[in-house]
Amino acid sequence: MHEVIATQNAPQAIGPYSQAIRANGFVFVSGQIALNPATQQIVVGGVADQTKQVFANLEAILKAAGSGLDKVVRTGVYLKDMNDFGAMNEAYARFFPKNAPARSTIEAARLPKDVRIEIDVIALA
Numbered sequence: 001m002h003e004v005i006a007t008q009n010a011p012q013a014i015g016p017y018s019q020a021i022r023a024n025g026f027v028f029v030s031g032q033i034a035l036n037p038a039t040q041q042i043v044v045g046g047v048a049d050q051t052k053q054v055f056a057n058l059e060a061i062l063k064a065a066g067s068g069l070d071k072v073v074r075t076g077v078y079l080k081d082m083n084d085f086g087a088m089n090e091a092y093a094r095f096f097p098k099n100a101p102a103r104s105t106i107e108a109a110r111l112p113k114d115v116r117i118e119i120d121v122i123a124l125a
Helices: 047-064 082-093
Strands: 002-005 020-023 026-032 072-079 102-107 117-124
Touching: 020 047, 026 047, 026 072, 047 082, 047 117, 072 082, 082 102
Parallel strands: 072 102
Antiparallel strands: 002 020, 020 026, 026 117, 072 117
């Protein structure tokens, strides 16, 4: 059995997918971009600014699922340009000050709405 998770505090799914699914003690959160759910606009600025908005979106979805960033066990980071790795990594580290989750980071040819970053996570429920 699985449960669909949805919240108005994060960007709405714009296709045939869910913001997140809770199943078997885990929460699987779909990739989030730097879209501000209040304005429906992409955050202006560099990858650090966009990373902060992505984490705000992830945090809202995890909260709706009864989880949180402290329960994240894996992240997938997709960068438009691997030259942004250092700035992303510095912003990312603020959200995981200790016991950081497992992570993969790749450069993607193109991301939705031409954002600089997208992140998905798996967390404990």
